[in-house]
Amino acid sequence: MHPDLTERILQHLETAEQADTLDLAARFGEDHQKIVGALKSIQAHGELLTAEVATHKTLGLTDEGSSVVEHGSHEALVYAAIPPEGIAQAALMAAGGANAKVGFSKAMSHGWILVDKTVSPPLVRRKVDTITDGVREQLQQVAAGKGAALPAKEVADFKKRKLLQETTTKSFVLRRGPEFATTLTKLETDLTVEMLSSGLWEQLKFKSYNFDALGAPPTRGHLHPLLKVRTEFRQIFLEMGFSEMPTNNYVESSFWNFDALYQPQQHPARDAHDTFFVNNPARSHKFPQDYLERVRKVHSVGGYGSKGYGYNWKLEEAQKNLLRTHTTAVSARMLYKLANQDGGFRPAKYFSIDKVFRNETLDATHLAEFHQVEGVIADVGLTLGDLIGTLYEFFRKLGITQLEFKPAYNPYTEPSMEIFCYHPGLAKWIEVGNSGVFRPEMLLPMGLPENVNVIAWGLSLERPTMIKYGINNIRDLVGPKVDLKMVEEGPICRLDHA
Numbered sequence: 001m002h003p004d005l006t007e008r009i010l011q012h013l014e015t016a017e018q019a020d021t022l023d024l025a026a027r028f029g030e031d032h033q034k035i036v037g038a039l040k041s042i043q044a045h046g047e048l049l050t051a052e053v054a055t056h057k058t059l060g061l062t063d064e065g066s067s068v069v070e071h072g073s074h075e076a077l078v079y080a081a082i083p084p085e086g087i088a089q090a091a092l093m094a095a096g097g098a099n100a101k102v103g104f105s106k107a108m109s110h111g112w113i114l115v116d117k118t119v120s121p122p123l124v125r126r127k128v129d130t131i132t133d134g135v136r137e138q139l140q141q142v143a144a145g146k147g148a149a150l151p152a153k154e155v156a157d158f159k160k161r162k163l164l165q166e167t168t169t170k171s172f173v174l175r176r177g178p179e180f181a182t183t184l185t186k187l188e189t190d191l192t193v194e195m196l197s198s199g200l201w202e203q204l205k206f207k208s209y210n211f212d213a214l215g216a217p218p219t220r221g222h223l224h225p226l227l228k229v230r231t232e233f234r235q236i237f238l239e240m241g242f243s244e245m246p247t248n249n250y251v252e253s254s255f256w257n258f259d260a261l262y263q264p265q266q267h268p269a270r271d272a273h274d275t276f277f278v279n280n281p282a283r284s285h286k287f288p289q290d291y292l293e294r295v296r297k298v299h300s301v302g303g304y305g306s307k308g309y310g311y312n313w314k315l316e317e318a319q320k321n322l323l324r325t326h327t328t329a330v331s332a333r334m335l336y337k338l339a340n341q342d343g344g345f346r347p348a349k350y351f352s353i354d355k356v357f358r359n360e361t362l363d364a365t366h367l368a369e370f371h372q373v374e375g376v377i378a379d380v381g382l383t384l385g386d387l388i389g390t391l392y393e394f395f396r397k398l399g400i401t402q403l404e405f406k407p408a409y410n411p412y413t414e415p416s417m418e419i420f421c422y423h424p425g426l427a428k429w430i431e432v433g434n435s436g437v438f439r440p441e442m443l444l445p446m447g448l449p450e451n452v453n454v455i456a457w458g459l460s461l462e463r464p465t466m467i468k469y470g471i472n473n474i475r476d477l478v479g480p481k482v483d484l485k486m487v488e489e490g491p492i493c494r495l496d497h498a
Helices: 003-015 021-028 032-043 063-071 074-080 089-095 100-109 134-143 152-160 193-198 225-239 289-300 315-319 328-339 384-397 440-446 462-469 484-489
Strands: 018-020 049-061 113-116 123-126 164-176 251-253 321-323 348-357 369-380 403-410 413-423 428-438 452-460
Touching (some): 003 018, 018 021, 021 032, 021 164, 032 049, 032 164, 049 063, 049 134, 063 134, 074 100, 074 134, 134 152, 152 164, 225 348, 225 369, 225 462, 328 369, 328 440, 384 413, 384 428, 413 452, 413 462, 428 462, 452 462
Antiparallel strands (some): 018 164, 049 164, 113 123, 403 413, 413 428, 428 452
């Protein structure tokens, strides 16, 4: 490590009985840590030296002590601030600086000043014509490296006044060892077949194994924060008794993505400005025909107590394939299956966590591809109160308690609410999801009983992850700007379970 330095140390000890590493540092003009490093290198080659730990205590000035050396002691400054005619004590305290109180007390005890109470108000006057600033002189000795000559009483007083500090330095006293030599023999690190077969290994010295050394960290994969939070979300849904929906088809027909949800075919969300349509295959053709006819009818002329939208519903629009804009398309399929299962309707709770795609403008909180977390509960007589209570419980399990709900409009829910959560990093409320009670025009064509209501909510996976990991820009979480070191060093996601 320090080949020249190691030889100089060994050569010095060839003629000297012992040497302190601090003295060697001064002699060689090197930093003490370099001398210690060279010693470690020598010790790795065997018992060339013996090293005994020694401690050295030295006095040094604190910042306040250095100020005293430069400007004078607190008591001397107070004395100097008193004019010949005297000064009121309050004015002296103001003129004497931050340590005027200590300086006044010390100057009084030294007999340098007095308080004249024969006048009103009382004045502080000088009691002697001249003073000697002994504190400053003694601290100047410490600054010059002569602190060892100070009396113990003075040292203790200066420490109490925080003018001095004691520093303990560890060094090593070196002596020649049983294997002393002035040169270092290279230590072998590997035992080879040739050494064993020739017997050469008996004449060589081998480097000792350092069993305390840290091994090289193995290369391994790391879970992205989104995956960590997704696992926690999934666990919470399972704890609340939900079943996971199959979400394995990113490409969906407009029928299940829009029409089955009672979303009119002329709705702006169905434009290319908001939705990614698929060119190949461009259309779907397999639909439950009786259900499709009921959906067409409720859109066109109404039904189930609704007037409908009153337009000419077109099958060609419903057949268009697209990248699903929400996992509610999966919920529609599951509710239709629930309504038509053997044995009739049974209450159910479903959830899904998967990707959805929207033609969004990218900014700090929006992406064109993101994950949607969705929960659906179907049961008899559910109300908006059930939805709000479920949302509070769900978000409480996520460790998020600051929630706000705002009325909103959705074609397939009534009433509808937007869910907002406070983001401490952005210092503002951000929208994290949408919720509502599915409309009868959506549920009754599926074949669900009239007394069955369905409450649902959807939120992004990305925004709660941003809140949990303190990320202010979604592009730092997903996309080409992601810092892989953040992924590698990101802590385990531990949501505040209730």
